[in-house]
Amino acid sequence: MPVDWFALWLSLRVAAVATLASLPPGLWLAARLAGRGPRWAVAAIPPTVLCYYLVAPAAPEGVLGLSETTAVAAAMLEAIPLLALLGGAALGAVDPACARVARSLGASGWRVFWRVSLPPALRPLLAAVALAFARVLADIGLTLLVKQAAR
Amino acid sequence: MIEARIRMLVRPGRPGLDVEFRAAPGITVLFGPGGAGKSAILDAVAGFIRPDEGRILLDDRIVFDAPAHVSLPARARRCSYLCAGYALFPHLTVRQNLNFAVKHRPRLERHRRVSEALERFGLKDHAANRPAALTASERQRCAVARAVIGAPRALLLDDPARGLEALLRAEWHALLRQVRAEHEIPILVATQSLEECFELADTTLVLREGRILQSGAPRVLSERPASLEVARLLGIFNLLAVEIVELDPQRNSSRVRWQEHALAGPYFPGKLRGDRVWMCVRPDQLRALPRLGKPGSNQVALPLMRAVELPASVRLEFPGEVAVELSRAEFERHKQHREWLVEFPPPALRVL
Numbered sequence: 001m002p003v004d005w006f007a008l009w010l011s012l013r014v015a016a017v018a019t020l021a022s023l024p025p026g027l028w029l030a031a032r033l034a035g036r037g038p039r040w041a042v043a044a045i046p047p048t049v050l051c052y053y054l055v056a057p058a059a060p061e062g063v064l065g066l067s068e069t070t071a072v073a074a075a076m077l078e079a080i081p082l083l084a085l086l087g088g089a090a091l092g093a094v095d096p097a098c099a100r101v102a103r104s105l106g107a108s109g110w111r112v113f114w115r116v117s118l119p120p121a122l123r124p125l126l127a128a129v130a131l132a133f134a135r136v137l138a139d140i141g142l143t144l145l146v147k148q149a150a151r
Numbered sequence: 152m153i154e155a156r157i158r159m160l161v162r163p164g165r166p167g168l169d170v171e172f173r174a175a176p177g178i179t180v181l182f183g184p185g186g187a188g189k190s191a192i193l194d195a196v197a198g199f200i201r202p203d204e205g206r207i208l209l210d211d212r213i214v215f216d217a218p219a220h221v222s223l224p225a226r227a228r229r230c231s232y233l234c235a236g237y238a239l240f241p242h243l244t245v246r247q248n249l250n251f252a253v254k255h256r257p258r259l260e261r262h263r264r265v266s267e268a269l270e271r272f273g274l275k276d277h278a279a280n281r282p283a284a285l286t287a288s289e290r291q292r293c294a295v296a297r298a299v300i301g302a303p304r305a306l307l308l309d310d311p312a313r314g315l316e317a318l319l320r321a322e323w324h325a326l327l328r329q330v331r332a333e334h335e336i337p338i339l340v341a342t343q344s345l346e347e348c349f350e351l352a353d354t355t356l357v358l359r360e361g362r363i364l365q366s367g368a369p370r371v372l373s374e375r376p377a378s379l380e381v382a383r384l385l386g387i388f389n390l391l392a393v394e395i396v397e398l399d400p401q402r403n404s405s406r407v408r409w410q411e412h413a414l415a416g417p418y419f420p421g422k423l424r425g426d427r428v429w430m431c432v433r434p435d436q437l438r439a440l441p442r443l444g445k446p447g448s449n450q451v452a453l454p455l456m457r458a459v460e461l462p463a464s465v466r467l468e469f470p471g472e473v474a475v476e477l478s479r480a481e482f483e484r485h486k487q488h489r490e491w492l493v494e495f496p497p498p499a500l501r502v503l
Binding site for chain 1: 197198199224225226227228229230231232233234236238240241242251252254255297298301307
């Protein structure tokens with residue numbers, strides 16, 4: 001019997017696009033959050049609830065009753081807080097004195113981030129990205145289910 | 152030259168600050184206990200925090216002016232900042248660390264400066280190493296090299312020698328003296344260590360609770376502390392509560408009463424008879440002799456409570472919080488004695 005890879009392919013595609021698209025806002029928030037401790041409870045909102053309120057009413061019809069863009073948007077909403085929280089912890093673990101010294105040596109905020117704050121935090125940041133991807137991937141089915149249920 | 156007037160209001164979790172000072176090329180030490188505002192001053196000059204009021208000039212260039220709403224960002228001020236642990240970038244090699252500080256210069260000049268700095272600070276063999284692979288001594292040389300390679304207008308050091316062992320500390324001091332000799336820039340050093348203050352400072356600002364209590368060469372501080380607070384902060388004085396019983400400006404003499412003893416001193420300008428004041432005298436200015444006969448003039452008989460071994464001498468502690476420093480050889484000769492005479496040489500006595 002031929003296996004239909006459609007579902008897996010779609011999930012992977014949506015999850016990958018969503019994770020990548022979440023990186024810039026996620027990292028931006030992470031940099032803002034760095035060293036401040038996790039005040040954000042948003043990451044704790046159950047995906048079912050998130051999907052129900054965000055996906056169910058708004059989405060136009062598409063493949064499987066849900067356009068891929070909407071699925072990505074929903075997935076991003078899950079990924080961003082996760083990235084911000086874990087990324088913030090990762091960046092917060094970098095010695096803050098390094099950033100101060102870098103600024104005093106004439107580096108712009110942008111350069112400080114890319115050359116000083118980010119590289120030492122790369123491993124935990126990659127772990128955060130992997131985790132966000134995994135969670136998004138795991139919850140795509142849920143997004144579809146909720147959409148079906150809401151119809 | 153740094154000219155600064157910095158005022159910061161008291162906020163929750165942050166003490167206030169109200170200081171005004173000039174720092175000429177050379178080493179200016181900010182000395183004071185924790186929370187005195189040393190780091191806040193450095194942060195304000197570096198541009199990491201924004202004072203509420205005031206004005207900061209670096210070489211006659213305004214970098215901060217509250218009334219005019221001028222505040223240059225830290226990266227435009229060209230003040231190199233260094234703190235404890237040195238904050239070398241852990242993922243970059245020594246060469247890359249140095250390169251970081253001269254990034255805005257033309258390529259050839261950058262290369263020349265980095266090579267020169269590697270040579271001058273003895274880091275040539277470690278250029279390709281990351282900071283984790285360096286010894287503590289190489290790390291501090293690398294940090295200083297990185298701080299001065301871009302020819303900054305000022306150097307701001309936030310207690311980098313904190314917690315260093317004696318050998319490294321001596322090396323650190325030598326390094327700073329080398330920088331002072333080679334660069335005509337003001338170097339501000341925040342420290343809690345009096346030893347460092349005497350070792351390095353051309354000028355010292357004594358700070359407490361966000362205010363400058365006294366400024367001057369370290370020698371001036373140890374000879375003429377301006378107030379009781381300064382004397383207490385320096386912690387090197389005997390402070391005796393005395394009452395002035397006689398003042399004679401003509402003969403430049405005075406008599407004071409300390410506990411039940413009468414002591415002769417010099418004339419104290421600005422004081423009146425009957426004033427209760429603090430007399431301040433360093434332990435090395437007093438003399439201690441074993442008690443063999445009756446106390447002579449300005450000698451007080453006291454029983455020895457404790458003898459503390461110092462690196463090069465012995466400190467004898469007597470009741471009434473009087474301490475006297477004695478050479479070790481002299482103490483060894485008389486150490487069986489319990490009763491001692493403490494002599495207060497009149498010219499050494501000062502009141503606050």
